[in-house]
Amino acid sequence: MAGPITPTAVRERLDRVTDPELDRSIVALGYIESVDVDLPEVRVEFCLPTAWCSPAFAWMMATDARREVETLSGVERAVVVLTDHMHEEEITRGVNEGMSFEATFPDADGDVESVRRDLDEKALLSRQYHAVSALLDAGLTPEQVVGLTPERLNLDHVDDAAAGSAVRADGAPETPEATTVFVREGTVGITVPLESTHSYLAKARPLGVVTDGSDPLFRTPDGETLTAENFERVYHRTRLTATNMDGQGGICAYLHEARQGRRHLAEVE
Amino acid sequence: MYRYKGEDVFVVDGHVHHWDASEENIKHEGGEQFIQCFYDYHTGFTPEDRQWTIDEYRTYDTDRMVSDLFGSGYVDVAVTQPTHLDEFYEEGFNRVDTNAELAEQYPDRFVANGRFDPREGEEGLEELERQKAEYDITGVKVYTAEWRGDSKGWRLDSEEAFEYLQKCVDLGIENIHAHKGPTIRPLNKDAFDVADIDDAATSFPDLNFVVEHIGLPRLDDFCWIAAQEPNVYGGLAVAAPFAQVRPKKFGEILGELLFWLGEDRILFGSDYAIWEPEWLIEAVMTAELTPEQRAEYGVEFDLETKKKVMGENAAELYDIDIPKRADTLQDDAISEEFGLTGGDIGPEEGAAD
Structure with missing residues (x-):
């Protein structure tokens, strides 16, 4: 990214950081309180919906934010500050001093990476639900969906993280928004939208669920092969995960709003 | 009693509290953060003209509680769910004995539940016996994320917890309400985890496990x-307010x-005083699934289902004979005080259309 580092550019970069429980951007969720650019340093303050949002989740967001901002050229150091949290001091200190979660919270059991992995798996299931729904809506049958691979959707060499936003110099999108799947031994072409499949792959590839263009695109929550027989049950389970993430997102949104209202009231008084 | 299109709906509020988070009672900053968090839930979901001030919210007397639940709130019977939090509050947040006083004063209106914490060892087992002997409890609330000394929580599938669950079987305490929702800490250990319910429910098929806040x-x-x-139930507290603010999500x-x-396994609960049952019950009773949702899930949320969720399912767990109890309540002291006689206190017939 060329050009001067502005607070807007920092926010755009932070948009890649998600609340791991909700699988939504911390910028879209309104967690970012302030961004101060004083090159080569950038300072980001963020606040979560409650003072006791999981410290592990807060830790993941803070470390991800620091890492993303430090990828911007011209930024040597990102300072990420968590405010109004029960463990704001430990987390702010630990993240900015490059400590490990275990060193920051010696009495914590389990490790933060396994928590992250569990939440990533859930985010993946939720994204699978949205991707499969879009494919079914476009007219594919369950039998056809279980046979899909990245290659069949012309998605074997695509940068998923850039999908949806990046635009090439000539104005054409970097990544295809739709493709045609040929079914019934190639005699029928069905055009399917790809936005939600890109989003799915952006999670599936780093998790190692899809590593090759010929890998099956989807699988069961237990990591087994998706078949025409288990398709419906798996579809219902992924729907449930999506409903849960969405429902919890609603709760967090209302708590966040209530808390912000109270904070602003306190400032006025 | 809620009246819906001319039909009476018997309401069991499966989750209410009588708490004290007054500043004098708080002994640890966690106590203050705890009530502030509750207050965020309150203001986040309550219609603006129905919100309490934080001072009202810290603690309230039994008169207000009785009036909010039964006077204006349509509730027929309420189940109190204690949460001690002794590390945070001098005299505890919401005690078994305080709750039981309500049930002693209004035996047909309140079901007083007990509580246990397996980290209390032998003493805790004796305390459970006391609760049974003194108040004849048939249910308990368990709060697996509660702090105790250096411990920041416990699991229902632990050996110690199983000893307590066996004690419940022996004493005839059948309903185990597990709080699985907002908590304070346990760092990266996931206190919202509901996995411990699985083993406990399999190992104790005679007990009913009500997962409060449906595990959200x-x-x-x-x-x-x-x-x-089959012995796992879902308590609607925390999900219910969605009926008011986000009907589609609900x-x-x-x-x-x-x-x-x-x-048959979904139970209504207001979580009073987090929310008041009056507007909450109106919102749930008038909630409808969209045609798309009915098609997607292949289920109905019609009057018959609403009656189960609002009261019949809980009545089954707590052995409440609805017609008989409705008859008793019709002219009890509370009905008299609030002019509820006749049970006709819901919106006008057909008003829900």
């Missing part, structure tokens, strides 16, 4: 477990619950 933010894990364990959550658990 673990609705998916909860439904998956409940689909396989329909989705309900659709999932009805799809995975069926209509």
